[in-house]
Amino acid sequence: MFFVALQAHMKLISTDDHVIEHPRVWEDRLPRADLEVGPRIIEMVPAGAPEGSRPGHVWLYEKRQYPQIALNAVAGRKPEEFGLEPNRFDEILPGCYDPKARVDDMDADGVQAQLCFPSFPKFAGTVFLGAEDKQLAGRCVRAYNDFILDEWCAFAPDRLIPLVIVPLWDPHLAAAEIERCAAKGAKAVSFPEATTTLGLPSFHTEHWDPVFAAAEETGLPLCMHFGSSGKPPATAADAPLAVTISLYGCNSMYATADLLFSRVFHKFQRLKVALAEGGIGWVPYMLERIDYTWERHRFYTGVDIDTRPSDLFRRNMWGCFIDDVSGLSQRYTIGVERITWESDYPHSDSNWPNSRKRATEVLADVPDDEVHQIVELNARELLGFTADLDLVSGRG
């Protein structure tokens, strides 16, 4: 048989998961003078909760309350039990915040390694962008990154891949933080899928050049998670939440068109951008549409007239998927080498503890070598992650 799909020696490397920061992440690292205003956990009954409600865990930072410590961290529940978002550490899986439990959960799930996005700081650390005291915020960013590098991933460097955040309010500081973290072993940078929605200059300015240069120079991809723009897709205030959830991928489409028609990949030709949680089934349509637009409108819209945008995508961008039959069936049009796999633990899109089982099903019709690329080798190349690379059976 040519197809055996997901073989035992192929290691699942996920490019989109989430860590829920434990209560002492910042208290353990910030100077004593910061402890009162830096992020810390308090127990309180959330404002507006019914009388007699159990107190929840709430992040307190600069006197503001952030009540959703574990938004959407419902892995392991049945869909019928989704909806009451957990708001205490004892209501979520210990694997959310404890690296030993995380690795155990990954073992149960058949997953070799994960790239985890932050929770309290938001996917791209934009909570610190919104902070009043930017000096403190800078220390908070570094504390988060040191937590990821020295504690979370250091527990199991062959299983947990370090993704760091940057001080978004200053591209020079951000570049310096990328370099500092890369020297400590970071493998990727979380960066917003759009910056204008955060009140920052667009990808069509030179503002972000120091960040792009540092990412290119260190080889760290910029990982753009759906929603990191702070603007989820929305149709109407009274539309069911399901509408927004189903439209996540549109944010990744916006980011793709925006980047491909910008000067970014012309100026930074080795820059890597990985889209997270946006799916891949839309890529063939969108690249065709982007090229069609480029063919017809490149002469007066101020875009590069020499390079077909889809060629840039196939050089500079990656996508990832959880459960995207439509995307896999179009993998040759997307480019097999553009596709990575994600488990999204502990969020509601995750198939945990059946990720490997589900991956086996969706990859059933894909030839062996392509499966291996998609679940493991592409992510290794994207992230420069070589731990436990099996050079014999992995053909890597």
Place this chain on the structure above:
Amino acid sequence: MFFVALQAHMKLISTDDHVIEHPRVWEDRLPRADLEVGPRIIEMVPAGAPEGSRPGHVWLYEKRQYPQIALNAVAGRKPEEFGLEPNRFDEILPGCYDPKARVDDMDADGVQAQLCFPSFPKFAGTVFLGAEDKQLAGRCVRAYNDFILDEWCAFAPDRLIPLVIVPLWDPHLAAAEIERCAAKGAKAVSFPEATTTLGLPSFHTEHWDPVFAAAEETGLPLCMHFGSSGKPPATAADAPLAVTISLYGCNSMYATADLLFSRVFHKFQRLKVALAEGGIGWVPYMLERIDYTWERHRFYTGVDIDTRPSDLFRRNMWGCFIDDVSGLSQRYTIGVERITWESDYPHSDSNWPNSRKRATEVLADVPDDEVHQIVELNARELLGFTADLDLVSGRG
């Protein structure tokens, strides 16, 4: 040979084209007292134009100026010549505004019939929604519809299919206008892809029930053109226009998710909704994602828990394409019977005068009977359009 693709007897019926209203559309029909404030054409040098500029044609309505009489009406030019938008009737093809010239241009293009959206009133007539005097605006809506029914399409009822607009500020008046126009032979209604962006209630209210009931009762589809929400996709103020053009389809995706998670198709089970100019290549990905979301989130988000959303799409919705190789390759997943063809004359996406040639190319690998469905028979069924239906060779 099984495949001969687009055969001579197959008639191209386009579900998305545009009429540029000639200067006397409203003057010919409004009562004398309305003539001063109703829409009329004046000649003037647009404000801000360089000194010595040639005067352009501008619509004047309620003392406001609408300078772009023929936005994007560049059919027949080379892409290198796009960009300077025509602003006089003598700068555009006579086929834009003269039905005889239009039919000649359709003959040159190999197109049997077209469904034309308005220009000055905007795709769904929202200029009249924004008018101060709603009594006058109502007369303007009726005048436009009478122009379409009695003049534009009456010139060649077998070639031009009547699409009408409605007074969006009052769903009961809108329903009455649908009934009035259906009785006069209208085949479709232009309706916004989203209403909240226009300051109107959403599809998740009962506000639009009279409109949906009238459309269902008369059998007229609601045609939702990209951009009719008044909110084109945009990433950044300084992004090239190409970004917005390439992302048009996202508006159709928003409309699809919004409708499929609403109560609309549960309450109006025979209602037909046709998306215009949004492409089709995204449909398999988006339906898979919508179903995935429904599987996981239907129990707490207030959506219908019994009917899979993709089943509603395959009963109630249609898409259309100009040049969507990705979509055609996925036609079985979309549903061949969901797909219609469009020429988009006289806009920049159009392949005029090579529409039939280009359709032959993109349909080259599609079996005969499916080509016939896609270019002709689906549109006939959607629109109830039977003129020149060839019962023998058309197998219709």
